[in-house]
Amino acid sequence: MKTITMAEVVAKQRKWFESGKTRSVDARIQKLEKLREVMQKHEQKLLAALKMDLNKSEFDAYAMELGLIYTELRHTIKHIRGWAKPKRIKTAMTHIGSTSKVISEPYGVAAVIAPWNYPVQLALVPLIGAIAAGNTVVLKPSELAPNVADTLAMIVAEAFEPEWATTVLGDAKVSTELLAEKLDYIFFTGSVGVGKIVMTAAAKHLTPVTLELGGKSPCIVHKDANLALAAKRIAFGKFTNAGQTCVAPDYLFVHQEVKERFVKLLKAAIEELYGSEPLQNDSYTHIISDRHFARLADFMNDGRIIIGGDKDAARRVIAPTVLEGVDWQAPVMQEEIFGPLLPLISFHSIEEVMSAVAARSHPLALYLFTESTEVQRRVTRELSFGGGCINDTLMHMASPHLPIGGVGDSGMGSYHGEKTFYTFSHQKSLLKQTTRFDMPFRYPTSKWGKKLI
Numbered sequence: 001m002k003t004i005t006m007a008e009v010v011a012k013q014r015k016w017f018e019s020g021k022t023r024s025v026d027a028r029i030q031k032l033e034k035l036r037e038v039m040q041k042h043e044q045k046l047l048a049a050l051k052m053d054l055n056k057s058e059f060d061a062y063a064m065e066l067g068l069i070y071t072e073l074r075h076t077i078k079h080i081r082g083w084a085k086p087k088r089i090k091t092a093m094t095h096i097g098s099t100s101k102v103i104s105e106p107y108g109v110a111a112v113i114a115p116w117n118y119p120v121q122l123a124l125v126p127l128i129g130a131i132a133a134g135n136t137v138v139l140k141p142s143e144l145a146p147n148v149a150d151t152l153a154m155i156v157a158e159a160f161e162p163e164w165a166t167t168v169l170g171d172a173k174v175s176t177e178l179l180a181e182k183l184d185y186i187f188f189t190g191s192v193g194v195g196k197i198v199m200t201a202a203a204k205h206l207t208p209v210t211l212e213l214g215g216k217s218p219c220i221v222h223k224d225a226n227l228a229l230a231a232k233r234i235a236f237g238k239f240t241n242a243g244q245t246c247v248a249p250d251y252l253f254v255h256q257e258v259k260e261r262f263v264k265l266l267k268a269a270i271e272e273l274y275g276s277e278p279l280q281n282d283s284y285t286h287i288i289s290d291r292h293f294a295r296l297a298d299f300m301n302d303g304r305i306i307i308g309g310d311k312d313a314a315r316r317v318i319a320p321t322v323l324e325g326v327d328w329q330a331p332v333m334q335e336e337i338f339g340p341l342l343p344l345i346s347f348h349s350i351e352e353v354m355s356a357v358a359a360r361s362h363p364l365a366l367y368l369f370t371e372s373t374e375v376q377r378r379v380t381r382e383l384s385f386g387g388g389c390i391n392d393t394l395m396h397m398a399s400p401h402l403p404i405g406g407v408g409d410s411g412m413g414s415y416h417g418e419k420t421f422y423t424f425s426h427q428k429s430l431l432k433q434t435t436r437f438d439m440p441f442r443y444p445t446s447k448w449g450k451k452l453i
């Protein structure tokens, strides 16, 4: 059988796009409904693939992957007609007689390059928005979750003509081939280092990009926080998916006065959520590869373990672990952790925390636990970060009404819900001028025009 080249994949999609087949909003809705139907049909296969690749429990798979996709599908199908409608907007007095509108126009062939940590939703949520906006999609899932990648390929093939959406499987080599083509939009989710490679490739063709990257997201527990709730919500946000979550709290600041009490509560919360022997908990996610496990095992030497610390290299599992006494220069504080290790730093004043955060790259997320509206206001207004929560973790990700994205080193652009639709649409401005009269002062021959100058 002849294998199809990347150039052919993209050329076929461009031809399909140019034929106008993706322009009809009704046809897009039908495709999204078909995708939902195919996903529901193969749900058990997706759950099994997530279990094989990451040991993801059914609860986590629904709550953090499938549930999010169904929410996006429902929300998008419900609102797509309104989003796609040309928007009539104000016309300035100087343009009297004319009307103005903005038309959402699809870019064309969009590439979606996805990571392995939430391998279903981080592939399909952008795909849903790209299709809704009228683009074609070449999806490149992560090779590190191979069972999910195969299942996604099957689902996409059943729901779409390959000219409308298709999957290309493989590692960085395949991504590189895809990025060498002239694409009309690139949506990348992954590491900062690869994000720079993607942006360099995009620059060669002047292709617009969204970069959903990572980084070190701080979590702050102030002395007036509801400590028991903070402990439970932080344990959930950090150890879900064994910490392999782009917006997981990376490290923790806890006010000195409440540190001892908070550590006890955090230990209890971890036990409540993952049991007293997390390594034996069949619902606890494993580390994705031996290489990632070895990296995390090394980080465990960068501080004093005060909670957890157990690990099993053969099964690639690490218990929820809290470290104290870490040095800012240690690798665990220099790199994004992306695993179930939580360094804890105690602080005396919120100013000290704010200068430590401001001195580092803008994080993807920031979490703040406090009852003080003044502290909430200062931290959220004065520090730059992608997004976050007050008195919670991760939950901002689950709303189709909140755009998700980074700033600075944690990425550019955002998506979810309406924002995904506009991310994948060019906003074309159009002024329709009257022919019933012609204003003389716009012309260089006008005496009024000269007076104005």
Ligand code: NAD
Pocket (backbone or CB within 6 Å): 113, 114, 115, 116, 117, 118, 122, 140, 141, 142, 143, 170, 171, 172, 175, 176, 189, 190, 191, 192, 194, 195, 197, 198, 211, 212, 213, 214, 215, 245, 246, 247, 336, 338, 364, 406, 411
């Ligand atoms: P990664 O950057 O290694 O890989 C992401 C994708 O890029 C994969 O499909 C991979 O095959 C491809 N890729 C790898 N090397 C490439 C290269 N040289 N050229 C082109 N493509 C290449 O990231 P990962 O390890 O899969 O995911 C973890 C990272 O992703 C973390 O940094 C995490 O914070 C980030 N992330 C961010 C978000 C977000 O929404 N902002 C979500 C999940 C993960």
